[in-house]
Amino acid sequence: SIFDGSSVVTVMDKNLIHQQVKLINKISHKDTEAYSYETTCPTKGAQWRLYGEKLENGKFAMLEIPIESIENTLDIVEKFFSYLVLLSVVIAGIFSVILSRNIAKPVAELNEIAREMGRLNFNKKYLGKRNDEIGQLGQTLNDLTTRLEHTINELQRELDKEKQLDVLRKSFIAQVSHELQTPLSVINGYIEALEDDLVDTEEEKKYYYEIIEDEASKMSKMIRELLDLSQLEAGTFRMQREPLDVTSLLDEISHKYEKIAQAKDIKWHYKNMKEKVMIMADVVRIEQAFTNIITNAFKHTEEKGQIKVLTFLRNDQLHLVIENEGDSIPEEELGHIWESFYKAQTSSGKAGTGLGLAIASNIFKVHQIEYRAYNTDNGVGFELIMDCLSPRNG
Numbered sequence: 001s002i003f004d005g006s007s008v009v010t011v012m013d014k015n016l017i018h019q020q021v022k023l024i025n026k027i028s029h030k031d032t033e034a035y036s037y038e039t040t041c042p043t044k045g046a047q048w049r050l051y052g053e054k055l056e057n058g059k060f061a062m063l064e065i066p067i068e069s070i071e072n073t074l075d076i077v078e079k080f081f082s083y084l085v086l087l088s089v090v091i092a093g094i095f096s097v098i099l100s101r102n103i104a105k106p107v108a109e110l111n112e113i114a115r116e117m118g119r120l121n122f123n124k125k126y127l128g129k130r131n132d133e134i135g136q137l138g139q140t141l142n143d144l145t146t147r148l149e150h151t152i153n154e155l156q157r158e159l160d161k162e163k164q165l166d167v168l169r170k171s172f173i174a175q176v177s178h179e180l181q182t183p184l185s186v187i188n189g190y191i192e193a194l195e196d197d198l199v200d201t202e203e204e205k206k207y208y209y210e211i212i213e214d215e216a217s218k219m220s221k222m223i224r225e226l227l228d229l230s231q232l233e234a235g236t237f238r239m240q241r242e243p244l245d246v247t248s249l250l251d252e253i254s255h256k257y258e259k260i261a262q263a264k265d266i267k268w269h270y271k272n273m274k275e276k277v278m279i280m281a282d283v284v285r286i287e288q289a290f291t292n293i294i295t296n297a298f299k300h301t302e303e304k305g306q307i308k309v310l311t312f313l314r315n316d317q318l319h320l321v322i323e324n325e326g327d328s329i330p331e332e333e334l335g336h337i338w339e340s341f342y343k344a345q346t347s348s349g350k351a352g353t354g355l356g357l358a359i360a361s362n363i364f365k366v367h368q369i370e371y372r373a374y375n376t377d378n379g380v381g382f383e384l385i386m387d388c389l390s391p392r393n394g
Contacts, residue, residue: 183215232362297324
């Protein structure tokens with residue numbers, strides 16, 4: 001026999017087996033049999049599991065294992081699996097917490113950002129630094145909130161501008177109605193006087209007719225300006241642009257306004273380029289724009305005041321500067337004086353319909369001429385910058 005402390009291997013004949021053991025039960029599986037038995041070896045009442053194979057010499061090789069050893073092994077295996085299950089539950093719980101922190105919390109944060117976007121609150125941003133899909137989604141939400149905020153702000157500005165324009169339009173219509181009503185009232189009054197033969201001499205009649213004609217001309221001019229402005233703003237006004245000697249045009253305009261300045265007791269200071277400078281322009285419309293700027297300067301220059309008109313070349317561009325002594329324009333209104341239907345208010349209380357400058361600005365835009373208004377130490381200035389066909393001449 002061979003005994004290793006837990007099992008015994010013996011070689012004996014079959015009869016000897018049955019004489020020294022008490023059979024408890026028999027286990028059969030296919031051609032194999034195993035026995036549970038009780039023996040006095042190594043101690044009385046010991047139970048063993050026996051497995052035997054018949055050898056070639058007719059004897060049997062037997063493997064005997066104590067049942068107590070098997071049960072101990074099963075207990076150990078059962079405890080091992082119990083501990084393994086418990087450990088698995090603990091590990092699963094830990095992973096659940098980790099996943100909750102790494103996935104559930106960021107997802108909840110992204111959901112909150114989306115809710116705030118629905119309330120048009122774009123201040124909440126995703127601040128995570130993840131490089132996975134959640135991080136990409138957070139960055140996408142950030143980009144989306146930025147674009148939405150920008151778009152909504154732009155729409156709000158446009159809405160505010162439309163509201164402001166509507167207010168200005170109503171104010172302008174009221175002012176134009178007043179401006180038209182004034183000459184109409186004068187014309188009606190003089191016509192009634194003529195119809196009722198309230199005018200005695202031919203000289204008085206001639207004077208009345210001159211007044212009527214003058215007032216009618218003012219109305220006609222205002223209506224033409226309104227039509228021009230409407231076409232310019234709608235982009236339906238046709239321009240016939242061609243090479244134009246702008247220095248010669250300015251000389252002609254200066255000659256006309258020099259006499260007006262003398263009549264109004266205003267100092268006229270004019271300094272133009274001596275050489276010819278060519279630009280591409282519609283001569284009628286560009287003269288109209290220049291005239292509107294200069295007329296505006298006369299309107300806001302007091303008696304004994306001065307108007308300066310000068311030109312100079314810089315970087316192949318002609319600069320035209322028109323400055324007048326008089327009231328300044330409030331800084332917050334400087335950017336608005338070019339707008340359609342804008343009624344500018346000067347510090348002295350003088351007001352204008354805004355037609356002349358609105359028409360001029362639209363003509364400058366079509367000709368791609370840069371323009372700006374600014375306050376000087378003792379008045380207001382306008383600067384126009386035009387691209388030349390060549391640095392010196394055409």
